[in-house]
Amino acid sequence: MKFAFTDDQLALASTVRQVLAAHCPAAAVRQAGKAAPAAERLPAWPQLAEIGFFGMLVPEPHDGLGLGLADAILAFEETGRAALPGPVVETAAVAPGLLGDDDLLVRLAEGRLRVSVRLGDQVYAPDADLADLLVVERHGELRAVPAGSVRLTPQAGVDPVRRLFSVAFGSPEAVDGGKPQLGRRLDVSAVHALRTATVAVAAQLVGLARHLLETSVEYAKSRRQFGAPIGSFQAVKHQLADVAIAVDFAAPLVYAAALAVDRAGRTAPAGGVDSAGPTVAVGEVDRAVSAAKAAAGEAATRAARVALQVHGAIGYTGELDLRLWLARVWSLASAYGDTGVHRSRLRAAILGTPDLTRWP
Template sequence: MKFSFTDDQRMLAGAVREVLEKSCPPETVRAAAGGERPGPAWRALADVGLLGAHVPEEHGGLGLTPLDTVLAFEETGWFAVPGPLVETAVAAPLLVPDARLAEIAAGTLVVSVASPLLPDADIADLHVVGDRVAPSGETDLTRHTSADAARPLFSAPRDELPAGPAFDRAALATAAQLLGLGRRLRAEAVSYAGQRRQFGAVIGSFQAVKHQLADVAIALEFAAPLVHRAAYALAHDAPSAPRDVSAAKDAASRAAHGAARTALQVHGAIGYTDELDLQLWLNRVWALRPAWGDDGLHRARLRDALLGDGPAAERLP
């Protein structure tokens, strides 16, 4: 298969990057760790159309496909946008009543979807657990420890994953975010490697460090086509879509995790302190890796598909 992104798809990603450069500095991500509702970045993404990208046009959205938005979601990973973005913009349009879709597109409705835990449920207006959609005040929540303070996690009495298109589309968007996060971490590591000095030389001149950074770059470049292939499969309702999504999520998760480990090694212990912003992207990678299916789930789906076990390839726990 040979394809390239259209000018419109690249323009949407460019518009998202432009508005997030202004509205989502690291200080915004830090503020989210204090429990603030989605602020300027959320409003900016609504204005540029990303929150309503998957909402049908008759409900005030753009009616776009996963292929149209995958590059844009990579950009949201680069900036570690706080709030339940994938849950609200990607999963919710397939799960909430049509009467609420216009609010999603306008940026006035925040939705948390169990995957299987509910991210940012404390600031969400609606909670979706399995096939149940309820106002936030009607859900009995239990808070859990999260790797990312800007992405708190909660459980409800039932913690079910939504099946079908909502799961696959959200898993793909999460893979795209992980790809963006991995690229940001690699960029931060390369920059710092040109500044940090040991034994009288910058560590970026050391062969071992060069090899580590090259390995990260290769893993990210190998993961990107899988993410884009999955977006194409979902946009065209290909029978292979569940397999392709699982391959993308697994590859992006592993590549981003490798980028996080290398970035932390390059920075040293200071990389995980509040003195540097690096920990914002580290924490987000570790929080998103198990979201919308952990590595084990997606490898099982991929294995079933490759071994020709039929319906098992689309099975969810």
Template sequence: MRFQLSTDQVDFRHALDDLLSGTDTVSAARAWTEGEHGPGRALWKRIADLGVSGLIVPEDDGGLGGSPVDLVVAHEALGHHLVVGPWIETAAYLACVPAHRARAAGGAMLTVAAPYALDADVAELVAGTTGERLESVDATRRLFRVADAPPPDEDAFDMAALACAAQLLGAAERVLADTVSYVRQREQFGRAIGSFQAVKHRLADVRIGLDFARPLVYGAALSVSAGSAGGSRDVSAAKAFAADAAWRAARAGLQLHGALGYTRELDLGLWLLRIRALTRAWGTPAFHRGRVLASLVAA
């Protein structure tokens, strides 16, 4: 079967890419780490006005009534452009919860414990009580402990894990593109390092990993959309594989940039840390492999 996005989905992706490409998302991310939420809030509103926060919310609740595939398209773009804020929590998890999906579709910035609440200092925590702030490897992700948090909704958790996998794909694609551009310019021994066979092989491995992960992510979206009994298993396979592929891209990007890759001034580092954080968010690779195994054994 050959899967292709619909014309509407392609147009939506282009519209979102155009919006984000015309915005200094990196500056907004750096400001977010310092507690300056103005640029991030402004960007949130523009993205919400485009319909991203209500993509999978039923039309009766003010959403667009879209599918999980639409969600993947949007979150891949959010990951590619390093957008800050609790988008997974609002537009994926809470968009599935009847009590909160109307507010999510309306553009409210909401968060939920998973098990820690992202950006609870700026977003509204929908359940539980906010506790101390924790340090995250990604400074753009401000995590908080939550007391009296309810158990996660299983369907909403799957949707959030799917969105997280999509963001990992988008972030990894950005890292790969930036690394390819760098190795074409960086010279050693009178030649661009991108002409060295070892470098080509390293980047080819990254490309192959992402090309194998993408069908799993979109396939999981179709599985969830169809209400398949194996939907949770497919989401877990997609999340685990996308995390591995993105981590491979991050390691290659860091190493091929050399010492420059370790500097805070290089924007690439923001994507590298985002990938590291999202790899463990909404279920670690080990957790998701465990769910896949349990599903296969039960079958």
């Protein structure tokens, strides 16, 4: 398959990267992890809204750009590279395919609506305290619930910036008819939304891995031991090379999965990489999604481990901004299915069983 990003897709990613470099530095990410007003916990969101980031996947009739996931995948990778706080994937990637209300889509495209979701096997909703609307899967149905109508309980997590919350609906006594307020039912399937979220998070993991690799290489060039930069030591060079190889293998799988999700969607994406191609079978798109998330999770986890090894003990401390990216890797690696889950799904798709086979 011939696969190459267009100039427009590359330009979109470059613009997002420039905005994040100017408005979401490491200091802003660090501040977002503290108890602060919502505005301080969402650096660069107003600027991203101005360039149409949150309307990338929103149809053009609703003031969006009408792009496909493959068109936007590099932009999501840049949000991972910058460790952008907030429900980014849930708002910009998942919500456009779930919300059918014209007004909601317009508000989403303009950056005036933040959305968090709890889909599939996810137990908690990420950054739900920053969301205006929650989309929750309950008994196989998707429901859109105003954030103020549910009870959010903070849960312990590895990433103080990407906070997790359990969602509880109102008590039956508080609602007419003796039933809790469940919000508005969405007549859409959660399958496409879950695939989109998984691939977008995989792209963020690739971006995180790239940042950690770049940071580790720069540190290895400047840190000296025994009269030489530690980057000149074979053991360090091999570790960094392994990370580079893992990232280079994971990224194409993520891009291919984004294209597969577009083709499997109910509507064809407008423009973008090979968007006029044929549709794909259900098993093939799920296989592509799992391959992308497994490879991206492994690459980012390896990048985090090597970054700690290269930096040494100081890498664990709060003195370095490195910990912000490490925590985001560990958080997103388990989001929408960890590597073990997706490896199991791949085994089931290829071998017909999710069980590991041990050969004598």
